[in-house]
Amino acid sequence: MTTTPHTTPGARLVNSSPFTEAGPRFPLYEPEFAADPQSVFARMRREHRAMVPVELAPGVPATLVIEHSTAVRILNDHEHFPGDPRTWQQGVAADCPVLPVMEWRPIPGRSTGTDFQRYRAAQLTTLADVDLHWLRATVEKLSVQLIGSFCEAGTADLLLQYTFPLIFGVCNALLGCPPEIGQRVADGMAAMLEGVDADTGNQMLHSALAELTASKRADPADDVTSRLLQHPAQLDDYEMAHQLTGIYGATIEPQQNLIANALLLILGDGRFGGSVLGGSLSTRDALDEALFDNPPMANLLITYPRQPILIGDVWLPAHQPVVISIAACNNDPAIRSDDHRGNRSHLSWGLGQRSCPAQTPAYLVAQEAIDQLLDALPEMELDFPDGPVWRPGPFHRSLTALPVKFPPSPPLVS
Structure with missing residues (x-):
């Protein structure tokens, strides 16, 4: 079984940008990805080093981060990568299936500045x-x-x-x-x-x-x-x-x-x-193994760049979702260890x-x-x-x- 990246025919790319990486996108919403994500991640690594063009739903583009060091850099850069989705969601249809999960709410993960500190x-x-x-x-x-x-x-x-x-x-x-x-x-x-x-x-x-x-x-x-x-x-x-x-x-x-x-x-x-x-x-050892290999939220920690930004050799467009693949980053060959006992370095807790x-x-x-x-x-x-x-x-x-x-x-x- 192979998941083939594609661009949905006739789909409108939300917040498209001249900096958006050209080429097909991997669909994260299809059953084939759910059935064997590690095989898809391996293909992603062959075709893209750290960041991958994906679709979260038909016509909803995003960038998926699959390299641990890049994920850490983004998650620690709150100035350039805030979690506030309001500019992004202005261009999203009301019936978009991922909107209720991603839309702005007054909670810490989707706020900045003093609001973030309060919440x-x-x-x-x-x-x-x-x-x-x-x-x-x-x-x-x-x-x-x-x-x-x-x-x-x-x-x-x-x-x-x-x-x-x-x-x-x-x-x-x-x-x-x-x-x-x-x-x-x-x-x-x-x-x-x-x-x-x-x-x-x-x-x-x-x-x-x-x-x-x-x-x-x-x-x-x-x-x-x-x-x-x-x-x-x-x-x-x-x-x-x-x-x-x-x-x-x-x-x-x-x-x-x-x-x-x-x-x-x-x-x-x-x-x-x-x-x-x-x-x-x-049981704690088993929980840590599951958090590394099968994290309960495989792709999350979503941010929205304030302006186009170059990370490595990839331009990320402004206000388009950047999603951390916790599952891929936890299994990044650069940090992967066969024994997870006592190791809590995974990103499953953010x-x-x-x-x-x-x-x-x-x-x-x-x-x-x-x-x-x-x-x-x-x-x-x-x-x-x-x-x-x-x-x-x-x-x-x-x-x-x-x-x-x-x-x-x-x-x-x-």
């Missing part, structure tokens, strides 16, 4: 105050409940029955979001991520989180939403709804993919399965001011979720009829399902 400080302070003992207990309680719902069946789809409901439940608990609002959030996010009626999903999500914000202003509690409202940044209701959208978006898709991709490694790779269950390798503000809680949740599952069902095996299938999309690295089988067992008592 970043509010998130860092608020997330640093999360009680990790409470968080571990919350993950354990939800894990036991979910495992109990399928452990007697002997089979399960861990994506549908475990990772998604677990991470969504944890996120709701962190934000103090009640179930009825949480369901509307889930429905809105599903519509956005799948690109089906994405604009309606976006509105549904914003409406639900505006309601959550209003309820916490009226009756604050010990949760992330209330602490964000109480932060000296003095976020207004509009900013709060988008902060919460950003937290949901940065939690659910990446975290469920991280857990699923690590489980795929543990259950499907002989180097890990027995070693993790036997204690010679830790870098510097663009780093994830919740790395410690994210590791804790993923590790606890996996340990609870393996402790409860130690004889679990993968049960793919024809091997793993990956969801198409330019950004995520996400399985369509994670079917397993195991000897039926009675539910655990929490």
Whole structure:
């Protein structure tokens, strides 16, 4: 199988520029790329050294960074490579499938200057105050409940029955979001991520989180939403709804993919399965391997050059997306190592001011979720009829399902 770069016939190139690299573009949205991205990255390296012309959706050009050193340079250059997409999105059709994911929001990753500092400080302070003992207990309680719902069946789809409901439940608990609002959030996010009626999903999500914000202003509690409202940044209701959208978006898709991709490694790779269950390798080792080889968000950390800029031998046009391929950069032959144990040099958590503000809680949740599952069902095996299938999309690295089988067992008592 080979992915062939192309230019969509009749497509309008958004923000095209005389500096735009000529030639065909690699489409990141097609199933062939999702099925075997490393083969595509190898071809990209043969044809382009560090930066590659790609399409994020039909008619939406971008540059994909596949060299680790170039990615580090760009991520550390906030003056020339800001994350604010507003100029870019002026030329993007309202029904563009990637627009709801990429459009401007008042959140740190899409802001600059004093706005960036306000939003970043509010998130860092608020997330640093999360009680990790409470968080571990919350993950354990939800894990036991979910495992109990399928452990007697002997089979399960861990994506549908475990990772998604677990991470969504944890996120709701962190934000103090009640179930009825949480369901509307889930429905809105599903519509956005799948690109089906994405604009309606976006509105549904914003409406639900505006309601959550209003309820916490009226009756604050010990949760992330209330602490964000109480932060000296003095976020207004509009900013709060988008902060919460950003937290949901940065939690659910990446975290469920991280857990699923690590489980795929543990259950499907002989180097890990027995070693993790036997204690010679830790779940943390498996998580780091997955973060290197199958990062949950394979291509992200998007920036928009303020003006045409020459990087190496490539002119990048102003305001056109520059996307960091975390998956390609992590596997750059210049830095690649066969043993990832204890090595956290990957870009899966971002870098510097663009780093994830919740790395410690994210590791804790993923590790606890996996340990609870393996402790409860130690004889679990993968049960793919024809091997793993990956969801198409330019950004995520996400399985369509994670079917397993195991000897039926009675539910655990929490």
